[in-house]
Amino acid sequence: MEKPEKKELAFDYDFLNKLIVGIGEVAKITGVPTRQIRYWEEKGILHSLTEEVGKNRRYDYQNIKKILLIKELMDEGFTLEAAVRKVETRMKVLNEMLEKLNLDSSPEDSQEDR
Amino acid sequence: MEKPEKKELAFDYDFLNKLIVGIGEVAKITGVPTRQIRYWEEKGILHSLTEEVGKNRRYDYQNIKKILLIKELMDEGFTLEAAVRKVETRMKVLNEMLEKLNLDSSPEDSQEDR
């Protein structure tokens, strides 16, 4: 059912987990300007992984995904608040999914071909 | 319409494609210090997506993957050169795979402007 090659790429939950990105890259990835990202965060919509105030903001996969989803909805005409409300439930699904996948792959990994 | 939830996470090739990361984040993700990443690049092993000299280096999924693979091999005792040689073939497989997946998933993606 599955080729050995496939495993290599499909899929890198491990990678997604380690993923950390600065605000500039998030802007490039999502198309949402840094200024706007900071604004959303200031409103409590996003929660970046900032270590301490003054230090640069860091975003994980979930954060980036959330930004993308909100942007999509707003492009369709939703207000920020409505978009956030709508995205909230999708994020719950996403989080549960990631959590589940983590449990599967965490116990003892990386004994790959060598 | 076309959104089975499963596809949402599994698998985000689209996301991997847009992914761009700064050198600091790459270091945190891979565990390879920034100084060493620059050294490898200077040797021609890596090719970051730097727009112009003086500007910050940017890395995509393939770059990060390559760094991770090289690091793994070196941790096992390979020299840098040997590790690079070994990784080169794996990267070819990875690239082909990504390319193929791109062809499959690209038509779905719509407006991207702004």
Place this chain on the structure above:
DNA sequence: CCCTAAATTGTAAATAATCTACAATTGCAA
């Protein structure tokens, strides 16, 4: 041990990117 080349590391000075905070502007609906 000595030598050589590979591999890595250190650091200064300049530049790029991000930070916070305060203010201004736009868009829309009542």
Place this chain on the structure above:
DNA sequence: TTGCAATTGTAGATTATTTACAATTTAGGG
């Protein structure tokens, strides 16, 4: 028009990255 949500602008300070030159460590062969 008024009011509020949403966004945008920017100055000045701070953090992160850049290049370049040099020093250090590591592994093998002689």
